[in-house]
Amino acid sequence: MPDPTQSPPILLGIDVGGTKIAGVAIEDLPHGPRILAQAQRPAQREADALIEDIVAVVHALTTQLAEHPELAGPQAIGIGTPGAVDEASGDVRDIANLAIPYVPLAQTIREQCGLPTIVENDVNAAALGAARLIDGTQTGTIAFLNLGTGLAAGVLRDGAIDRGSSNTVGxxxxxxxxxxxxxxxxxxxxxxxxxxxxxxxxxxxxxxxxxxxxxxxxxxxxxxxxxxxxxxxxxxxxxxxxxxxxxxxxxVDPAQIILGGxxxxxxxxxxxxxxxxxxxxxxxxxxxxxxxxxxxxxxAPANMPVGAIGAALCAERIPVPHNQST
Ligand SMILES: [Zn+2]
Missing domain, CATH: 3.30.420.40 (ATPase, nucleotide binding domain)
Incomplete structure (x- = not known):
């Protein structure tokens, strides 16, 4: 039985996409994230359906983790989503693809899943995931250019997301x-x-x-x-x-420009x-x-759930007790 104070926390990451809700459970090891479980559902429109889908993906991930009694339970949830994200509250406005004008995402998932929850812009989350997978050190300036339905970049400086004064960077x-x-x-x-x-x-x-x-x-x-x-x-x-x-x-003058999306x-x-x-x-x-x-x-690694891994890494920012009982 590993000492839970010595193991990295197990984090859940959810990537809200226009067509699917993808989730992973990871341990963030020194050489990079290790995927412990994966789950996904087709995305549905409107806020109630989004909450239902995320809760279902979280449930599927925790069920898979429970099959490994040597592992501790998950400690936190990170969610990457399109739309205008208020990082402090975890509220999200204008998820256009899913017809959601407003959803208090972090608070609702925290209440329904019983875990600390953080919400991040999806491109910023994918930037964290891709940079960690490509270059575990993450020092210096790294840009992630998301060639998705639209075009946007996430900018990391020594592993921290550069938001500028109004979240317009990128x-x-x-x-x-x-x-x-x-x-x-x-x-x-x-x-x-x-x-x-x-x-x-x-x-x-x-x-x-x-x-x-x-x-x-x-x-x-x-x-x-x-x-x-x-x-x-x-x-x-x-x-x-x-x-x-x-x-x-x-x-931005990044040392690396990672092409993703x-x-x-x-x-x-x-x-x-x-x-x-x-x-x-x-x-x-x-x-x-x-x-x-x-x-x-x-x-960006094409065969990895970069956005969901990055969302899970966002959850590392949540202060959690290391010796949480399971
Ligand atoms: Zn435009």
Whole structure:
């Protein structure tokens, strides 16, 4: 029986997505997080259903943990969610994908599950998870670029989330510099998100889902009937992603830029296309050459529940007694 004062606490992490609610139980060991249990449910719309789904995932995780009597019980829950998160209260506003204008998420889950609960923005949580999985030390500045339905970044400084003065750090998807001047959901025109995101790729390439592997394949194949169109769409998307990386480099100056989110599951063909674009820009600019951008790029682990692991790591911020009885 391990001494519970010597073991790392067991933490539950929940990743609220537009299509699924994913959960993990982890121990955060010195060399990285160890997954002890996993569970997920399809996401449902509206606040009551979200609470019900999270409680069910927590229950499934604790049931799996109970099958291992050598393990202590979970000590805390971390939740990563889209929407505007008040980190102090754990209240969340405007989870658009799930039609939730407001939910007091931390308080409700704390009451229903009986565990300390913390809520974090989903991109910030994924940034913590990806950085911990890629580089356990987490020193210096690391940016996580989320190529999801939208475009946003999470910024870590020595392992701590940089929030700025109003939680706007990393909202680079809404920098309006994209030359096509497409209208963005935020009301502006020309936001980077209108070109550099999974949502944009679906709009620009409605022929395949996911679109990005098909775009890269068709642009590389001169015999493809949509070859020219694929070349144009690739140039738009990769160009806007390269702009986002350039902006991150000169504003945040991260040692590592981790590419995550659904589009990043395209894997090395996407990384190669972005690196190629950055190399070409460097050929014309000694300044861009000096930034050495391709060398900073990493891919988030595609086969790991990065968001849920990061959410669990957020729960480490909750002070809990080490010798909690089980
Ligand atoms: Zn916008």
């Amino acid at each position: 909202e680079i998807g809404h920098i309006p510099v994209e030359p096509h001047r497409w209208k963005c959901a935020c009301g502006q025109r020309g936001c980077l998100e209108t070109a550099a995101s999974g949502g944009a790729a679906k709009r620009l390439w409605p022929y395949a889902d996911p679109p990005m592997p098909a775009i890269l394949a068709a642009s590389a194949n001169p015999d493809d009937p949509r070859h020219k169109q694929a070349e144009d769409v690739k140039a738009i998307i990769i160009g806007a992603i390269a702009d986002a990386i350039d902006i991150l480099a000169v504003t 659904g589009m990043a599951k395209t894997g090395s063909p996407l990384l190669e296309a972005i690196s190629q674009e950055l190399h070409e820009r460097a050929l014309e600019s000694p300044f861009i050459t000096s930034l050495q951008l391709p060398g900073r790029l990493r891919l």
